[in-house]
Amino acid sequence: MADVTSVPSQAVRAARHARRIAAQDRFATGVLTAIVGLVLAVLVAIVGYILVNGAGKLFDVSFLTSKPEQFRAGGGIGPELFNSFYLLVLTLVISVPVSLGAAVFLAEYAPDNAATTVAKTAIETLSSLPSIVVGLFGFLFFVLQCGWGFSILSGSLALTMFNIPILVRTIQQALEAVPRTQRDAGLALGLTKWETTIHVLLPAAMPAIVTGVVLSAGRVFGEAAALIYTAGQSAPALDFLNFDLTSASCPWNVFRPAETLAVHIWKINSEGVVPDLEAVSNGTAAVLMVCILAFNLLARWAGKAIARRLTAE
Amino acid sequence: MDTIDEEAAAKVAVDHLDLWYGDFQALKDISLTMPEGKVTAMIGPSGCGKSTLLRTLNRMCDLAEAVRHEGSVTVDGTDVFGVDPNELRLKVGMVFQHPNPFPMSIKDNVCYGPRRHAEVSHADLDELTETSLRRAGLWDEVKDDLSHDALGLSGGQQQRLCIARAIAMGPEVLLMDEPTSALDPISTGMVEELMRELSRDHTVIVVTHNMQQATRVSDKCAFFLLGELVEAGPTPELFAHPKDKRTEDYLTGRFG
Numbered sequence: 001m002a003d004v005t006s007v008p009s010q011a012v013r014a015a016r017h018a019r020r021i022a023a024q025d026r027f028a029t030g031v032l033t034a035i036v037g038l039v040l041a042v043l044v045a046i047v048g049y050i051l052v053n054g055a056g057k058l059f060d061v062s063f064l065t066s067k068p069e070q071f072r073a074g075g076g077i078g079p080e081l082f083n084s085f086y087l088l089v090l091t092l093v094i095s096v097p098v099s100l101g102a103a104v105f106l107a108e109y110a111p112d113n114a115a116t117t118v119a120k121t122a123i124e125t126l127s128s129l130p131s132i133v134v135g136l137f138g139f140l141f142f143v144l145q146c147g148w149g150f151s152i153l154s155g156s157l158a159l160t161m162f163n164i165p166i167l168v169r170t171i172q173q174a175l176e177a178v179p180r181t182q183r184d185a186g187l188a189l190g191l192t193k194w195e196t197t198i199h200v201l202l203p204a205a206m207p208a209i210v211t212g213v214v215l216s217a218g219r220v221f222g223e224a225a226a227l228i229y230t231a232g233q234s235a236p237a238l239d240f241l242n243f244d245l246t247s248a249s250c251p252w253n254v255f256r257p258a259e260t261l262a263v264h265i266w267k268i269n270s271e272g273v274v275p276d277l278e279a280v281s282n283g284t285a286a287v288l289m290v291c292i293l294a295f296n297l298l299a300r301w302a303g304k305a306i307a308r309r310l311t312a313e
Numbered sequence: 314m315d316t317i318d319e320e321a322a323a324k325v326a327v328d329h330l331d332l333w334y335g336d337f338q339a340l341k342d343i344s345l346t347m348p349e350g351k352v353t354a355m356i357g358p359s360g361c362g363k364s365t366l367l368r369t370l371n372r373m374c375d376l377a378e379a380v381r382h383e384g385s386v387t388v389d390g391t392d393v394f395g396v397d398p399n400e401l402r403l404k405v406g407m408v409f410q411h412p413n414p415f416p417m418s419i420k421d422n423v424c425y426g427p428r429r430h431a432e433v434s435h436a437d438l439d440e441l442t443e444t445s446l447r448r449a450g451l452w453d454e455v456k457d458d459l460s461h462d463a464l465g466l467s468g469g470q471q472q473r474l475c476i477a478r479a480i481a482m483g484p485e486v487l488l489m490d491e492p493t494s495a496l497d498p499i500s501t502g503m504v505e506e507l508m509r510e511l512s513r514d515h516t517v518i519v520v521t522h523n524m525q526q527a528t529r530v531s532d533k534c535a536f537f538l539l540g541e542l543v544e545a546g547p548t549p550e551l552f553a554h555p556k557d558k559r560t561e562d563y564l565t566g567r568f569g
């Protein structure tokens with residue numbers, strides 16, 4: 001009898017073990033849920049604060065379309081809004097093809113040697129370069145050395161430098177995540193390595209690539225530091241009927257200075273003198289944030305839609 | 314029991330082939346012929362070089378780093394190392410261990426190779442899809458779902474789709490690397506039956522670690538051990554009267 005109570009049977013030990021595991025599991029789940037809850041609460045607080053403060057201006061059409069005022073109240077952010085999108089589109093037009101080429105080369109063609117390692121390390125390093133440093137380089141090189149001044153061209157090239165490393169990494173990872181067996185399947189059908197890359201690997205990686213591009217667009221759209229000394233801090237009034245590409249008021253002129261939304265927030269808060277400064281700043285922040293949220297939603301939707309289209313048709 | 318007139322009907326011939334991955338010799342002086350219109354099985358314990366040999370036949374082994382070879386491999390008397398690998402692969406198709414359909418529709422999978430290589434009309438593609446799927450024994454199961462995602466098929470169906478994709482290219486030789494090892498017994502049975510049928514029009518070369526499968530599907534069988542070809546011959550003979558002690562030990566399950 002004494003033996004039976006002091007030495008638990010196998011079954012009893014197993015049951016105790018199971019209970020202990022279950023308790024640990026509940027504890028870990030609880031802690032993790034609390035952490036996620038905290039992160040979410042902070043996020044909701046920030047987003048909510050910005051949206052609530054800027055709500056008045058967010059749906060105000062004249063705020064969204066008119067030009068900023070220097071000294072009076074009631075200025076808008078029309079040119080800044082346009083500039084942000086124009087810079088974004090130019091940046092993507094330059095950086096997506098370059099990154100795609102570099103990523104395909106690194107993922108599929110680069111020999112496994114010292115030069116490739118150096119290139120990969122350089123890209124890693126560049127992707128963690130502070131954006132103000134990219135901006136200063138852009139100022140010294142594009143603005144001064146090349147003589148392009150504070151301009152859309154200088155700004156979008158600085159943003160390109162800022163964007164390429166991240167895009168290359170995302171695209172490269174997307175390509176490398178395509179299973180080996182897909183490469184084998186393409187090659188075994190007599191496709192060349194190039195055809196396999198273009199017709200098998202890129203389509204398979206496309207959902208991840210598109211998601212990566214749209215997310216990077218959100219980062220580019222909200223970037224301020226890289227633009228302050230490259231695209232400049234002034235927004236000439238734009239005349240959408242002016243197609244003289246040398247005129248400062250022609251929206252498409254890439255040699256005109258172009259303050260963006262993010263730069264505008266920085267500028268009015270550091271040197272603005274308009275009486276409704278706070279309202280303008282809050283409104284701009286809300287507009288900027290809504291755009292970036294839209295990019296994020298678009299990224300998820302586009303990635304899924306492309307994955308669906310690839311598989312369904 | 315048929316004996317095979319090997320020399321007369323050799324479709325693929327491997328002659329004194331050595332192959333190295335860097336310093337490691339994976340194939341040692343292999344000489345073997347694969348008769349036309351028959352199924353040749355390659356058996357042996359894992360790591361003995363079966364896949365390596367199979368992948369030299371369509372030069373997929375070229376893709377590995379630092380591969381080097383000596384000796385010759387011929388298909389229809391033409392040295393495979395003397396022709397463009399992509400052209401070789403049109404003639405020598407391959408099916409892999411794990412089903413690897415492309416993430417697209419069933420029909421697009423079958424038509425993928427022909428579309429890339431030739432201008433084919435829509436009507437031709439429809440016909441090609443049907444004949445290839447019929448010959449892979451999949452037509453009746455998918456004929457109403459040709460536009461459905463291939464990844465929605467079961468593993469066994471996916472593997473038969475990969476067979477259809479390979480035969481849609483009209484290869485003369487079909488290589489299969491353990492094509493049933495990822496499949497359930499019923500699908501395995503179907504694929505084994507297919508191998509027999511396909512050997513009427515194609516020379517089939519299959520790697521398997523399953524000896525029963527080798528006896529069921531193959532006309533000729535080759536036993537490998539540690540990169541060497543121990544012995545090869547008509548399957549019934551090899552299984553009934555192995556000449557080498559090591560073959561006998563392996564077949565009777567004394568090691569493996």
Ligand SMILES: Nc1ncnc2c1ncn2[C@@H]1O[C@H](COP(=O)(O)OP(=O)(O)O)[C@@H](O)[C@H]1O
Pocket residue numbers: 334337339357358359360361362363364365366377378
């Ligand atoms: N790409 C490669 N690089 C280096 N060694 C390899 C490579 N592929 C296979 N090997 C080696 O060659 C030997 C034979 O491999 P494999 O042909 O895959 O054998 P099997 O298919 O009979 O299991 C193994 O020892 C394996 O480790």
Ligand SMILES: [Mg+2]
Pocket residue numbers: 363364365490
């Ligand atoms: Mg193998």
